[in-house]
Amino acid sequence: MTDTYDSVTRTPERIAVLGGGSFGTSLASIAATKGARVRQWMRDDALAREITEQHHNSRYLPGIELNPTIKANTDMAWVLEDAELVLIAIPSASFRAVVRMARPWLNEHQVLLSTTKGIEESTFSLMSDIVREETDSTHVGVLSGPNLASELAAGHLTATVVASDDPFTRASAQACLSCDYFRVYASNDRYGVELGGALKNIYAIGVGMAAALGMGANTKSMIMTRALAEMSRFAVSLGASPLTFLGLAGVGDLIVTCSSELSRNYRIGYAVGEGRTLDDAIETLGQVAEGVNTVRLVHQRASQEGIYMPLADGLYRVLFEGVSPQDMGLTLMRSDHSSDVEFTLSRQDAQRDHHSLYETNQDPRT
Numbered sequence: 001m002t003d004t005y006d007s008v009t010r011t012p013e014r015i016a017v018l019g020g021g022s023f024g025t026s027l028a029s030i031a032a033t034k035g036a037r038v039r040q041w042m043r044d045d046a047l048a049r050e051i052t053e054q055h056h057n058s059r060y061l062p063g064i065e066l067n068p069t070i071k072a073n074t075d076m077a078w079v080l081e082d083a084e085l086v087l088i089a090i091p092s093a094s095f096r097a098v099v100r101m102a103r104p105w106l107n108e109h110q111v112l113l114s115t116t117k118g119i120e121e122s123t124f125s126l127m128s129d130i131v132r133e134e135t136d137s138t139h140v141g142v143l144s145g146p147n148l149a150s151e152l153a154a155g156h157l158t159a160t161v162v163a164s165d166d167p168f169t170r171a172s173a174q175a176c177l178s179c180d181y182f183r184v185y186a187s188n189d190r191y192g193v194e195l196g197g198a199l200k201n202i203y204a205i206g207v208g209m210a211a212a213l214g215m216g217a218n219t220k221s222m223i224m225t226r227a228l229a230e231m232s233r234f235a236v237s238l239g240a241s242p243l244t245f246l247g248l249a250g251v252g253d254l255i256v257t258c259s260s261e262l263s264r265n266y267r268i269g270y271a272v273g274e275g276r277t278l279d280d281a282i283e284t285l286g287q288v289a290e291g292v293n294t295v296r297l298v299h300q301r302a303s304q305e306g307i308y309m310p311l312a313d314g315l316y317r318v319l320f321e322g323v324s325p326q327d328m329g330l331t332l333m334r335s336d337h338s339s340d341v342e343f344t345l346s347r348q349d350a351q352r353d354h355h356s357l358y359e360t361n362q363d364p365r366t
């Protein structure tokens, strides 16, 4: 991939963030710390005043000091006024409704980036598809990677991927958000990056369940590794690049979401593994865990398309059909072994794949 970083002549100066939750707030704080004018839209007036006046988001990012220049507001027109780049951090269930609400103040020159890791229930659309359908922007992209919001807001070093087929979008997002603790890589596999972010949530629920059942690191590693094969098989059959799954938005995000108790999806799985009902687990969490819906949608789509997804199917049966996690674990382990082949590559295949991996994953700035 060429012409990414250098094609932006200047960093976007006016940023709008839609969403007052943990991730939108973390990204708002980064952009503001880089010197941009940042306006953040949310429904809750009290929360908007707290962010603007006290520089905290106590509901979604307790204990984190935000950049004091962020101005949060419930007035969409004011937030989007003159915005050059818009970050959309709204849960998938409300994403289309909020984009429609914003539409009167959006134009084709703005960069519109989804940071949401989910799939629309009624259409199986990814969020960037919704942005394309609902707006006239020619600069649409997604941002996804190992980015737990509270760690990001605390300045722990990490990286992410901005994916778009439009070089201007990729470069604008890199310029807007790259900083000493957040490295932003570019990709043109928008579909793969976006699917990676949505799919890994399913498996974090599974690893959370395994942890609640007292399973150790071997089990977690097995689930994560087979999850990677499964999610990549699904995404590739829908048109994504398999190489994306070896990058930050694939295995990178899978590892963090399956390993950290900060992950809401992991916590849902843990609660169900402890014997709580799904409804009870969701209510206790009080935040969005996209994987619950995603597992339903992916189970349905994989069945329609005939894609082999034993882990996602098993998790669907535990969450929605009352199968116990213990029984599901045994069923998976006892299933037919005859097709359990990991890789059978020739040396030439391996060399070709290695070469194409490193070509594709090259940092566009080097």
Ligand SMILES: NC(=O)C1=CN([C@@H]2O[C@H](COP(=O)(O)OP(=O)(O)OC[C@H]3O[C@@H](n4cnc5c(N)ncnc54)[C@H](O)[C@@H]3O)[C@@H](O)[C@H]2O)C=CC1
Pocket (backbone or CB within 6 Å): 019, 020, 021, 022, 023, 024, 042, 043, 060, 089, 090, 091, 092, 094, 097, 098, 115, 116, 117, 118, 147, 148, 149, 150, 286, 287, 288, 290
């Ligand atoms: N929290 C995290 O660590 C990360 C989250 N994400 C993704 O970001 C997306 C947003 O998640 P979070 O910020 O974490 O969620 P959150 O649970 O922290 O907050 C959700 C926010 O969305 C708002 N919201 C919900 N429905 C709305 C509607 N109809 N209109 C206006 N606002 C509405 C809520 O009021 C709340 O401010 C999710 O898809 C998530 O997967 C991505 C990377 C990291």
Ligand SMILES: O=C(CO)COP(=O)(O)O
Pocket (backbone or CB within 6 Å): 117, 145, 146, 147, 148, 149, 201, 204, 253, 256, 257, 262, 263, 264, 265, 266, 288, 289, 290
């Ligand atoms: O996507 C995330 C980290 O990259 C956050 O995952 P959760 O939504 O499970 O908290």
